[in-house]
Amino acid sequence: MRVLVTGGAGFIGSHFCRVLRRAHPDARIVVLDALTYAGNLRNLEDFEGDGNFAFHPGKIQDRTVVEGLIRCESITHIVDFAAESHNDRSIQNSAEFIETNVLGVYTLLEATRRFRIEKYVHVSTDEVYGSIEAGDFTEESPLEPNTPYSASKAGGDLLVRAYWKAFAVPAVITRGGNTYGPYQYPEKLIPFFATRLLNGKKVPIYGDGTQVREWIHAEDHANGVLEVLEKGQAGEVYNIGDENERQNRQIVEILLEETGRTWDLVKSIPDPRRNAHDRRYSMSAAKLRNLGWRPEKTFEEEIRRTVRWYAERRDWWEPIVRSEDYQSFVRAYYGPSLGEDL
Ligand code: TYD
Numbered sequence: 001m002r003v004l005v006t007g008g009a010g011f012i013g014s015h016f017c018r019v020l021r022r023a024h025p026d027a028r029i030v031v032l033d034a035l036t037y038a039g040n041l042r043n044l045e046d047f048e049g050d051g052n053f054a055f056h057p058g059k060i061q062d063r064t065v066v067e068g069l070i071r072c073e074s075i076t077h078i079v080d081f082a083a084e085s086h087n088d089r090s091i092q093n094s095a096e097f098i099e100t101n102v103l104g105v106y107t108l109l110e111a112t113r114r115f116r117i118e119k120y121v122h123v124s125t126d127e128v129y130g131s132i133e134a135g136d137f138t139e140e141s142p143l144e145p146n147t148p149y150s151a152s153k154a155g156g157d158l159l160v161r162a163y164w165k166a167f168a169v170p171a172v173i174t175r176g177g178n179t180y181g182p183y184q185y186p187e188k189l190i191p192f193f194a195t196r197l198l199n200g201k202k203v204p205i206y207g208d209g210t211q212v213r214e215w216i217h218a219e220d221h222a223n224g225v226l227e228v229l230e231k232g233q234a235g236e237v238y239n240i241g242d243e244n245e246r247q248n249r250q251i252v253e254i255l256l257e258e259t260g261r262t263w264d265l266v267k268s269i270p271d272p273r274r275n276a277h278d279r280r281y282s283m284s285a286a287k288l289r290n291l292g293w294r295p296e297k298t299f300e301e302e303i304r305r306t307v308r309w310y311a312e313r314r315d316w317w318e319p320i321v322r323s324e325d326y327q328s329f330v331r332a333y334y335g336p337s338l339g340e341d342l
Pocket residue numbers: 087088127178187188189190192204205206209211212213248
């Protein structure tokens with residue numbers, strides 16, 4: 001197996017590379033990553049000295065790069081993690097979301113077709129379903145995305161579906177839940193709050209913090225993608241979820257406990273996502289479980305272990321939070337509501 005992992009220097013993509021290496025010691029792993037603000041070669045530090053691993057910088061929407069790489073590396077499988085993935089950034093500016101998450105998927109699908117790739121796994125998100133008040137989304141639920149980010153992911157998913165229908169491209173879609181664990185860029189709820197709390201800074205909770213998310217550990221998510229790479233049926237969709245539903249407030253409570261801080265550091269701010277903020281995500285992963293996959297991590301333990309990882313790995317995140325890109329996003333997005341608490 002010679003696998004092109006796009007977005008392999010990102011959070012879930014890098015976990016996938018490690019999971020793939022453990023399961024397939026002989027696989028050729030080729031990472032293509034644009035190294036945007038969220039891509040980080042240090043996420044792949046475990047691959048130093050691995051002769052069957054290669055890294056290439058580049059965007060998935062760049063056809064010359066994608067097709068050149070597939071040809072030079074005799075790629076047989078593609079797993080696509082490359083995406084702009086932060087809702088709040090998409091509220092601020094959506095252009096890159098459409099370019100990567102829609103145009104990029106189109107480029108990969110065309111390459112899959114032209115080079116007769118054996119399987120293309122498109123890694124997507126439960127957010128394409130929109131919000132659900134009660135019950136669970138299944139793979140048959142309609143796509144009702146509410147932010148430019150989730151709409152761009154839904155656009156990619158629909159292209160994958162169409163390429164399967166029109167050209168029988170052997171493509172499969174996974175839709176994962178909110179993912180947590182080490183190496184997550186500190187803009188998402190858990191690492192954003194953990195790193196700020198470790199520094200004794202205030203954290204902004206949107207509205208009353210009663211929104212519900214379903215959480216899955218990055219390694220369980222990556223194992224689910226591997227299961228689909230190995231056993232998923234072309235043309236199918238598989239949800240990857242772990243049924244750990246928590247209100248944001250409950251997550252914050254754990255983060256406060258684990259960092260030794262109290263609620264006076266939590267500031268409720270007017271919801272910057274306005275009506276686009278999904279109230280609740282919840283989905284059934286029964287279809288993937290039927291293939292044999294099971295999540296192995298215990299949420300209560302692993303979220304605490306994740307906070308401890310951030311406490312120990314300041315060398316990993318301090319350069320990020322000091323970077324100009326990070327500072328300017330946080331200033332522009334949270335400055336108006338956090339003011340001098342920023
Ligand atoms: P996030 O990690 O951005 O993931 P998603 O929007 O994809 O679910 O946010 C998780 C939840 O936390 C979501 O309901 C928004 C909320 N949130 C805050 O209340 N404050 C914050 O600063 C952030 C980043 C998120």
